[in-house]
Amino acid sequence: MRVIISGASGRMGRMLVKATDALEGAELVGACDRVGASLIGADAGNLAGIGALGVSLTDDLNDLPEADVLIDFTSPEGCLEHAAFVAGRGMAMVIGTTGFDPEQMATLKRTLADSPVVMAANYSVGVNLALNLIQQAAQVLAADYDAEIFEAHHKHKVDAPSGTALAMGRALAAGRNVDLMDAAVFSREGITGAREEGKIGFSVVRGGNIVGEHKAMFISDEERIEINHVASDRLVFAKGALRAADWLSQQKQGWYDMQDVLGLNV
């Protein structure tokens, strides 16, 4: 499997280079980043701290060689550019980027309509299992269990709540057979009034170098059930993304998520 990593000088990009190099059968053939980024020309392996791989970071997509899959953890704008590149070359794409607005999302889906794609807000196997457990819990625990979702991330994260917190909200809402957007409460301030039954509340912390923490809580007058996930190393997302790329190489055109990759099918 020939792999291109976009955003290869970013926090996740470097992990993806490392995970690609570590996976048997995968080969890093290209690495790109934002036009004019300061590290253009550097060896992607050196940036990832694993020694030179002979793949230089480019900011010109035309410099990239043929590949089977492009893995993108960049920004919505970057991802859209990389999607157009992928679609024009009949490649597959694994998307980890979050923070798309509805219009960007629609453009992304249109652009990749004929490509095999995995897109997931979180590539950790543990988080995907947690999503499955949350849906099950929501089926069993009726709306008299107040549902709350908490997430915490490092201070550089630009979107909130995290894509994973929203995915947890959707799993919870699906278990209750409601629409998340009808049930969600994204902020509370001032005289909010008492909690309304059936709502799904979100709370967010940003600080330091927290890799990612997510917790779904089901709270009744008598007990509290918590489904909690803590990521301690970004490599967990990169390994999951490589697993998705490997799985995708056997799939036809279509839009998949990590539940499909893991056979969990929430």
Ligand code: NAD
């Ligand atoms: P980062 O800022 O460290 O890295 C982003 C990289 O993308 C940078 O190198 C940047 O130069 C590059 N980039 C940005 N815009 C670009 C453009 N227009 N063209 C080309 N390159 C561009 O950020 P990060 O922490 O690595 O996170 C990147 C994205 O991945 C975010 O959206 C984040 O939420 C997401 N993320 C997803 C998961 C998951 O499992 N799905 C896990 C971690 C992070």
